[in-house]
Amino acid sequence: MTACADHYEHHLAPVYLWMAGGPQAALQAGRAEIEALALPLGPGSCVVDLGAGFGMHAIPMAQAGASVVAIDSSPLLLRTLDELRGAEPVRGVCDDLLAFPIHLTEAPDAILCMGDTITHLPDAGAVASLVQSAAAMLRRGGSFVVSLRDYSEPLLGDQRFIPVRGDDMRLLTCFLEYEATSVLVHDILHERTADGWTTRVSHYRKLRLATGELLALMESGGFEVRREAGVRGLVRLVAARR
Template sequence: MTTVTEHYENHLAPVYLWMAGGFDAAVARGESEIDAVCPQPSNGCTAVDLGAGFGMHAVPLARRGYSVTAVDSSPTLLEVLQEHIGTLPIRTVKDDLLAFQKHLDAEARLILCMGDTLTHLPEQASVERLFSLVAESLHRDGTFITTFRDYTSPLAGTERFIPVRSDDQRILTCFLEYFPDYVAAHDVLQERMGSAWQLRVGAYRKLRLSPAWVAAALEDRGFTVRIEPGLAGMVRVVAGKRSFPEQRGTDPKSGT
């Protein structure tokens, strides 16, 4: 099995934008999620997007006045984000998300780790380490928001084959194989090459994090925690250092 970074660079990153339905559609979903969890516009406060990818949340945050540091280990996805930044206050950083502190020059008001990025960390101890760094780096009124998939209850049989996206040129299916501490995510990509279909398969590990464990780990670090439905079946955990941001309604079923 490859590392997460290798899997993204060799397998997922080249098709990630297609998988997400294109830049504009993905950013529109990011906008709706940002509106739901932090609707107040910012006046230049610092936000950090950990595992920002092509900027599905970084772009909406910057449009709402945040000065965003977008950290990701994938140069391919950061390049896509860079192409869309224009005059938006977004700084892209290619680094491991556990090293984000060295790229901060002020306390952050908002730190995000969205779209199942948390489960990409190598072990639960890394998640705890990340939460400690987040607690250290946030302003006293700051908020940490993470969304991830709950893989604690194993799917069985054919349920483990998950159609991700398809069109007449590509088909992406994910097969989940369960182990005690992690799930092996096998991304099965079929691509049309002229009249033939080419098959490429790659796999990487994702942690099986329970929402209750994530909440407790954040509470241990002084956060007040709220758990709610996120986009496309993900769990959203909103952790306030002191209080929660104002919340608007959201449709958890929309988007990916």
């Protein structure tokens, strides 16, 4: 298990749905984002969600008529996805997202990598390899959609403490520590128990991937790319395979 996968499985995954506002709000937010993208998701369409988590985007895409392959390295999040999807056609696959081509039986109409998942890749080579595989696997005219947070400009001092969510029982705060090509993300979780408050801290690395660099990589890899504002301060690159 990579350090990132370990962080998710043992620290973030158990609280991820709470962090996203609970199932109803999270799936509604995912549905709104999918509708804004206006992808061709009718019956017969096939899409892939890379780093799908509990299915925030995968489940709404299936509800819109697509058959969805949802890839994630967290068994716990995939179990949650399976509980939330009901009878919707979402096939959860536990694997590294870079291995997605081996799980496809047809050329997909769209490949999504949402919610800053791309920055979880280990290095620039892995990002280039993902763009290459997306271009190779998509049908002509198919969409590759990536949403990411641009960490290229470092936050300074107190700005590096980011409150994520809090209620009576739990508080999640993020602390960012910048390195040359990556950022160490420390997730600080306070939880109220019968014996009082507990604190657990765990960290993982994200890539400092500049949006402009990724856009250029996609263009040189055979995509026409549109840049737009995503949700929660993320940037969205919507690419069509030429």
